[in-house]
Amino acid sequence: MATQPATKGTALRLALLSPAALRPSLGALAGFVIVTLLTFVGLMAITFFIGRVIPIDPVLAVVGDRATQEQYDAARVAMGLDRPLLVQFLAYVGDVFQGDLGHSVSTNRPVAEDLARVFPATLEMATLGIVIGVGLGVPLGVWAAAKQGTWVDQVIRVFALLGYSVPAFWLGLVGLVVFYAGLGWVAGPGRVDIFYEGLVEPTTGLMMIDAALVGDWEVFWNALDHLILPAAILGFFSLAYIARMTRSFMLDQLGQEYITTARVKGVSEWRVIWAHGFRPIRVPLITVIGLSYAALLEGSVMIETVFSWPGIGNYLTVALLNADMNAVLGATLVIGSVFILINKLSDVLYRILDPRSR
Amino acid sequence: MSPSPLLELENLRVSFPTPKGRIEVVKGLSFTLGRERLGIVGESGSGKSMTGRALLRLVRTPGAQVADRMVFDGIDLQRLSERKMRELRGARISMIMQDPKFSLNPVMTIGAQIAEALKTHEKLARRDIRARVLEMLEAVRINDPERVMELYPHEVSGGMGQRVMIAMMLIPRPDLLIADEPTSALDVSVQAQVLDLIDELVRDKGMGLILISHDLNLVARYCDRILVMHAGEVVESCAAADLQNATHPYTRGLLAAVPRMEETRAELPTLDRSAWSGT
Known part of the structure; x- marks a missing residue:
């Protein structure tokens, strides 16, 4: 009689600590995924646009300062930098979700x-x-x-x-x-x-x-x-x-x-x-x-x-x-x-x- | 009553340092207590709560306490080591704190907190501890104690929290219980229940009780003897039954300010402090 309630109490405490009790409901999980994605995309957007407005020319970094205008333009097109900023950003986001973070110049x-x-x-x-x-x-x-x-x-x-x-x-x-x-x-x-x-x-x-x-x-x-x-x-x-x-x-x-x-x-x-x-x-x-x-x-x-x-x-x-x-x-x-x-x-x-x- | 009293206190002084020097909040309190119910009444800041803490030697630094004599059941409390004092706290002298919302640990289950009070003083098998906790919860009239044991303090009401507090403080079966404003945080409807419970348990077990409160009527109803404190000093000491015949102007002032059911006064009198403090 005395042990029976004891096991019941322990079981209750275990239930409170088990992963099942902590696992968020499906709705909460969906909410978490959406919030995380938004945060992530926001982070990408801010970093991306800051990266594009800083007065450092990534093309110049690739071709060097002795390149001709033709070489420069060709590199610019090859790097996709001639496209509108928004298109560039969307392309980047698409690549990221496929696990492609692009190529490092350095x-x-x-x-x-x-x-x-x-x-x-x-x-x-x-x-x-x-x-x-x-x-x-x-x-x-x-x-x-x-x-x-x-x-x-x-x-x-x-x-x-x-x-x-x-x-x-x-x-x-x-x-x-x-x-x-x-x-x-x-x-x-x-x-x-x-x-x-x-x-x-x-x-x-x-x-x-x-x-x-x-x-x-x-x-x-x-x-x-x-x-x-x-x-x-x-x-x-x-x-x-x-x-x-x-x-x-x-x-x-x-x-x-x-x-x-x-x-x-x-x-x-x-x-x-x-x-x-x-x-x-x-x-x-x-x-x-x-x-x-x-x-x-x-x-x-x-x-x-x-x-x-x-x-x-x-x-x-x-x-x-x-x-x-x-x-x-x-x-x-x-x-x-x-x-x-x-x-x-x-x-x-x-x-x-x-x-x-x- | 036994020939030697349960508690003898002589000239207790509690002081706190301030930028202007030490200020005494208890100025030479003396009383003896048998296995009886003593009420200490006073307004906020009169030193009544500090008296309770000083009896357990729990005045927190930088506060300091001294007394000419502080003897509990033949033990000189002032000369005990901190370790011996800890063994005595809870086990022989216990204290019910004011507000269960703040005085119960928020992240420990109720069962664990009550069991801790017992485990600290007695070596018992886990099953026996559980049985004692359940029995104690039943004694404080908690229905379904097995469920309540697993709850956290924020999951129970104030009245229930205070009954848990009583269970926790009485489970090691102390000889002296100090109740420091045990009902002032509770609804009026629950106050009487909690006090009746304390009263019943104290009588059953033949404990001494010190009930600290600001409520004159309450103390008069539940105690045998009353000390009225003001500004750290006892201004009146009488049997509860004789309270209406109190002589000190402060006590008289307090009594006069108590509203009555069949009230005809248009205005309750306020305390005229110049009558006794001389300022």
Whole structure:
């Protein structure tokens, strides 16, 4: 008699957390698809038209400044730039939906292929970066809030402030000087040592996962060796933001009445902080973490340059400088999709974590 | 009544720092309490809520509390370590908070919150905890406790939330219950139900009760003894039955301001504060 209701209760809770309960209805799903498509097309439109009005001539970038007028005109027609702007745009949108992002002028390869190469490099670095940022930033923020006003709080706040104010390239260079050149703890710039290059066939494009998939642990550890310093530096920047936000969310929670209720019950301070104070702030924290992650996925030009990292930030910068509009558009679309995806993921996590939003 | 009182309090002072120096919100409060029902009445800011929190040593920093004597059932509360004090909170002295909307954790189920109060103090098998929680929910007159256990606080009404709060605070079977304005956030129609419930449970279990309220009539109805607080001090201490014969001008002023059913006065008198504060 006593166990029967217990199983019933557990079943109910499981039902609330199962994917079935979270799966949006068909209507909601359709709404999501439409909104996403509109966002996507809007993003394309803005990037496309900005790309066409900037005073850089993509034709000139292809033919060079010594070309004759005939050569210039021929190239212009070949690139389709003689057509009306709207026709160009519609043609581009059509191509994108068929998976064709056009041809890159600067690398002379299809943009889609380029992106499949550079985005995983950034993804790998950003993912490890955000793991470090969350793994350290959240506990530090909670700790600072729990010890508000003490020296612990002050030290964490100064540490987080440094993350806000230190320039990325400086920290990257100093990191290389100290940990690579000086102490020799980590490997230098690049994704792997030169003699490991090309040893592992790229399947996902994530060097460490590819190496792990084929069981080549030597390459795996070498790739991690190269990744750890730039990822730690990125992690430090997101840590700064995450720790500050966590601290202020926590301070707000710790002033709530139900925290006093928990103390009245005699609950230990550890549980007061983590089970009562921290649980409700997971929802706003997801937004903060999602935005930080998306920002890292845009690629940090500074860090990628200092560490010779062939990521999307680098690619986008080179493309911009060469008026390589197809590449710029393609990279922008990837970054835009990442933002849309992360936002959607946050929404789903909200619903799992906050009973009030179900 | 047992020879040694449940709670002895002498000269309790609670103070908070301000730019102009420390301000005392409780200025030397003393009383003894047996297993009886004591009412503390006073206006906002009179220090009555801080008294309740100080008994649990939960005045939050930068606030500070001192007392010449604060002894609960032979235990000197001021000399207990923080750990020992935590073991005592909830288990022996408990407090019902004011507004269930804010005092229940929004992201924990009701069952989990009540169970936590029990688990903190007793080592029990999971099944026994569940049985005790169900039994307690029934004791606070919640129909269908199995369903309610799985609900979140935003899914229940204020009156039900407050009954959950009572269940949570009484489940470890404390000896002293402090009820800090337990009904001021509730509808009038639910107030009596909740207070009757507290009253019944307190009598059944032979607990001591400190009922903190701003409502004179309410306190007079549910308590044996009444302390009237004003500006951090006790201005009147009497048996509930003798309230109408109170002598202090503040109490008299409060009593005069209470509206009555068969009212013939055109205007309710306001408090003339100069009568006792000397300003």
